[in-house]
Amino acid sequence: MRFSTALFVWVLLVLATVAELALFRIPLDRTVFTVALFGLAGLKALMIAVFYQQVIREGRDVAAFYLFALLVALGLIIGTLTSMSGMTTTHV
Amino acid sequence: MSEITAQWFQLFNLYALLGTVAGVVVIGILLFLTVKFRAKDGASDPADAPKPGRIPPERGRIEAVWILTGLVGSILLTLTFGTINTVNLILTPPRKPVMTVEVHGFQWGWKFIYPNGKTTVNEARLPAGTPILFKVTSDDVFHKFHLIEFKYGVDALPGRFNEVWFSTDTIGTYTIQCYELCGAGHSNMRSRLVIMPPSEFQQWYGGG
Amino acid sequence: MAEITPNSVRYWLFTTNHKNIGILYLVTSFYFLLVGGALALLFRLQLAMPQAEILSASSFNQAVTVHGLVMVLWFLSPLAFALANYIVPLQIGANDLAFPRINALSYWLYLFGGVLAAIGFFTPGGAIDTGWTVYAPLNTAKYSPQVGTTLGALGLLMLIASVTASTVNFLVTIFKMRAPGMRLMHMPMYTWGILLTVFLMLFAFPSLAAAGLILAADRALGTLYFASHEGGALLWDNLFWFFGHPEVYIVLFPGLFAIAEILPVFARRPLFGKRVIIWAAVAGSILSLMVWGHHMFTTGVNPLWREVMTVLTETISIPFGVITISLILTLVGASIRLRTPMLFAIAAIAHFIVGGITGVFNSSVALDYGLRGTYWVVGHFHYTLLGGAATGLIAGVYYWWPKISGKMFDERLGKLHFILYVVGFNLFAFPIHLLLDMPRRVYTYPLESGWLLNNIVATAGALIFGLSFLLLFFNLYRSLRKGADAGPNPWSSWSLEWLVPSPPSPENYGGQPVVSADGIISIKPLLVNGGERIHVHHLSKAPLLVSLGTFTVFLGLALSVPIALVGLAILVASLVIWAKESWSSHHMEGLQFERWPFRGVEKTRLGVWWLVFGEVVLFSGLILSYLWVRFMSASWPAAGTVFDLTIGAANTFILLTSSFTLVAALAAARLGKHSMVRAGLLTTFVLGLVFLLNKALEWSQLFAEGHTFGSGLPFSAFYVTTGTHGAHVLAGLVVLVYLIVRSFRKPEEIHQSVESFGIYWHFVDIVWVFLFPLFYLF
16 A cells, blocks of 8 residues: 555544544543544544454455454353343342 | 242153154154165165266255244244243242242252251242242352252352242142262262141241 | 484484374373363362262362363373364375474473373472362462462463464464365365364364463462452453364364264265364354353343353354254265264264253253262263263274274274273263262262262263273274285375375375365466475474473473573573574475465464464453453552653553554565665664663663562553563564564565564554553543
8 A cells, every 4th residue: 555545544543542542531421432432443443454454355255254353252252241231130 | 849849840841742742753754765765775876966076066955944943933932922921920039929049059968048047958838828038049050950850949149149039738748959060079978858737837947 | 313223213303294293193192081081080080979088179179170280181182183184285285384393392292291290299289180170369379379279370470472483374374384276165164174273273272371360469469450350250261261172173173074074075065064164163163162151150140141142152163053054964865884983983973962952951040950060060071071072973984093003903803992982981971960969179078968879970970981992092002013005095085195005195285285176176286496495394392492492491480480480491592593504495386375364374474463362362351351350450550650651651652653664674574675684674673672671671760769579460460461561562572582683684575574573563552552541541
């Protein structure tokens, strides 16, 4: 990819990080904060994957398996955390 | 013995019946085909036999697969309904008054704490006919609180109580054992479960 | 290396040829079979006598634990990979795996990992004794203080490294190194089985790796994940079984697909529903990642979650039912020759059916309340894994033995083995189901229980079954001396491996395999570099030395630090040797053809992508563990109060910039601007180094404040998660050193390596992009 594109992406990544830090300072509803924070993180990750790892240029097959890996990861996290709720137990 | 145990065995027998029939039929077909289509000595190859260097042709009709899928699926659906009913029974305590007994698994025995503070080790005495709620926990590692003759139990985890209810009308002495490997003493982590007539139990328990 | 004699000891120590590695795996896996089998016979004898004292309670626990670990991880899968190593390249038209030295590394890591775990037997307190499932908190230092458990866990980590390397290797090989014209659907069934197996391995093993890393940290550093109530039993349960369930299919597929390969050959008809079988297996694989909850039905987790797991688990029986029925339908209208491989294949199907049916019982939450922790479960998995998968692999051994050795085994001995095997196995495994009251892993039981008779029968069966293996070994050994010459195609099969001599020449074909449009495989004369013969012995010292170094480091971590330092020295030296070896992969280029899938993705880069996909799951396991202990905790320090936001933010900017400088270096490399490449690589290195130095500063600050590994869950989670990430940065820096040196010495063609490295480095950056908010801002 072109050097100028890489630089531009870098600027965006830095700005997104600054935004995350700014979010931290602003008093926000917890849910809004969480969604915004991890939304920004997700955006950064996507930019790195698309522009630096060049996922799209690699082709649909690589992108498909990358997505699949992500789904497995989310399945592990969400699948495990949901097992916690409504447990027929109480804390000691 | 106990409503849960009776239902458990019903469910098990249902699975066993369907499973045995399915197994006998399928393995039977497998063996039958093996014998029926055994080649006679010196038999020649069928037309589509493997030939060196030739990718084998496709064989088989998709319809057969769908039919079989449907068949297997319906069997499983039947079983699932039976399962859900039984699980609900295990997890839902009845409306009659319930006595709560805390159970602590430890390396290597079982401690029972009654509502009035009475504590026993490796012997649980309970009145017949009264629904009991066991609140099971562990004082150290992962154990399993299992009522052998009644065919169920629940895991004993450190830091939390797992609840399971129990009731039986049958007087007698039964066995509780740990069913999760928990160290060198695992094999002997056993407790007696004594079901007594309610009056005898009251005498022993002393009220409260 | 040209002066090393073929078949000398040094030849076998340094070989990287896939056929030799296959033989090494074959011999070693059978050795571990003997180890695991001997342990089994010991405890079966113990259980056949009431109140026996052949084994003490503690020795018994060690025996069953090591038996389980060895059989699943050091025998079954390695045997599958022995065949895979030898046969898969031959079947698809490759003349080796994509990365031969990495292949050798896989083997040596596997061997040394097993040795490391076994050393536990000779240490005070004995070997690991927690059951092969190593449940928490029994696995913590408090309840299993003996060093044998730590050695077991570390041996396991070595095995996981071995397996990960193999996974990447086979995925790249199968996708990129098939002969021209060989489409995926043309591949023989065993190769398909291995493809699906490694695909599952890629996504399942990282969960175990995460659990193992955390356990190692808990035991060696004092972190609190499994020792705490918040983490404890359920966290391990989830991580382990997320791996554990797909693992059983990982163990099953090679045997199952070996059966699918063998059946048509001896039935003399094509496989019924080949496409359907493959699609069903794909569906089963994906489902297998979603059913781990059925190992946790009695733990008190969310009841609805359990019902979902029941339904998903029962759904898995459908694809496997379809596969089984398709296999059976292959026999309709067939002309069956009941030779030894076929006998074992048919028995394997029958056993698998029994095991599959008892599995349906286990999928029911209600029945599980009564069956969990009992011998019913033991019966189920022995029918599926031993009766089904292992039997299928034994069929494969008999089937491919003539190709590997060039000799025919004795058919009557084979049939005798078969009879004793089947009788012994069923005599052992069937009564086990009748012991559905008996708890697992007890070393003795009271006579009044009534369990004695079934135990005696099971032991008798086990003895017959175990001894039957002697027939196998004798038969194979004898064939080497006295067997008839097999010729290229003794079974009149169709696939490519049967078109070459038995055993094949070192570079496999003496030509270029090609598949024509109408499905004919042939071998054309070679047209690479003017027909020059390829140097195929590929000897390299590095894989053995790297494994030895790793082994020594881990041994030292468990026993004493000076040993670990010696190991580190060996490791560093061996990596330098690896980097400096003049390794020509030119001969491979001629055998790589672009077609779907992964058209245009160069081999090494594709390998890095696969590695990254696996790492996604590894980090998700670590992140899950952090979220789990956090949500289970009654209170947690607010963001900004314990962890230094300035350092965290600085590190985020640093790592982002390092990605940018690496991309710049790649752009320069493509344009041939060598000095810019060096500048870019050096800057990336410096930034990475600063990242690590910052981290060291941060950690020492925390330590100075008294916040060490065991100071509380927030710190345990922080150190383990960001520490693992830091280790990945460090590993990246090591590779970067190699790239920098190369950018000075031999900068031509460096862009491919920089690009491959970039995939990894940017991924490490992505992980930090999530870790930063998770630990510093949330």
